[in-house]
Amino acid sequence: MLNLDTICLGVLYSGSKTGYEIHKIINNDFKHFQTASYGALYPALGKLEAKALITSKNKNVQAQQQSLPKKKYTITDDGRINFQTVIKGTKAQERLSSDFLAAFYFSDHLDPEDISTLIDQQLSTLQGNYKDLISVPLSTMPDGQRFGIRYTIAVNRAATAFLKGEGRAIQTSLTRK
Amino acid sequence: MLNLDTICLGVLYSGSKTGYEIHKIINNDFKHFQTASYGALYPALGKLEAKALITSKNKNVQAQQQSLPKKKYTITDDGRINFQTVIKGTKAQERLSSDFLAAFYFSDHLDPEDISTLIDQQLSTLQGNYKDLISVPLSTMPDGQRFGIRYTIAVNRAATAFLKGEGRAIQTSLTRK
């Protein structure tokens, strides 16, 4: 997997940001394939700064010293080079990371009602994701980002369609037993 | 995420197995949504045994003492209860864990040829996965497992179709620039 360091470099590529802003971007815009907690983010930013791939500027070094500085992080030329190199070396991999599939795999050890619940939950999860995805303002974003959203929508639709057909059929056959 | 402990319990639910066999099952049958290294697996089994959710029996306590025992792990009644409880409490979640989407998200900072490579790679990854999926002997497996495979195939097909259409279109528009 593309690690958090590289994700941060990618986010900073288009302009300087605070850690808080980076966190927001990852957990909103990227939530369909990636999230990050502060406990992972700040150490990652620290590491990147130590490697001089980013620099930080304290935004308020005014008279009064505050306990915590408000830093704005900026990608360096080395950081841009590193990002390019890592992306070029990244294999396009993908996996459905799915509790639903895992649980369903063991469905022959589960009660029919649990299986039915699982399918209902998954459908509602997919529908929730779908709502998120279609509410994104596609027209105002770069091509790559728009493409990613539409790709994810296509996958979501296929999963939903399959579940509505086959999943419902399984539920029906279970309740008949 | 459903953790490795629970996956192990699920695998052992249908019969006793060695760590090696569990590893093989996870990394072959489950590879579309889960993998596990030995370095994660054996400690997990040790933990489960300490909690008495599984027991182990040394298969060769013959005369000669070997450096490493060959253990067969068996799920206990407590283990079955624990498995049921955890599954019932599991939310059906799912996410596309994707280096492809991550890299593509930053495509406005990449060279056209890199983007093109990314799409080609992703298509070949999807096609590789597809081959794996259709080579599974569907007719001999439990309903739940067959359902999971077909669900994954449906998603894979949608992704491939989208990429073949939209992805190719992007490649063409890039090379025209």
Place this chain on the structure above:
DNA sequence: GCCAGCATGTAAAAAGTTACATGATTCC
């Protein structure tokens, strides 16, 4: 006799989560 596959494990390091701890700013 050798090689592929069976078999088990540990150690170091990486990566991340959760919970905690603190304080500033902005808008109502």
Place this chain on the structure above:
DNA sequence: GGAATCATGTAACTTTTTACATGCTGGC
């Protein structure tokens, strides 16, 4: 003045990967 949001960070813990280390067994 209070609430929401902005903002940064640490500490303990959990999980996992990678690399190492060892040895048996069955088939050719």
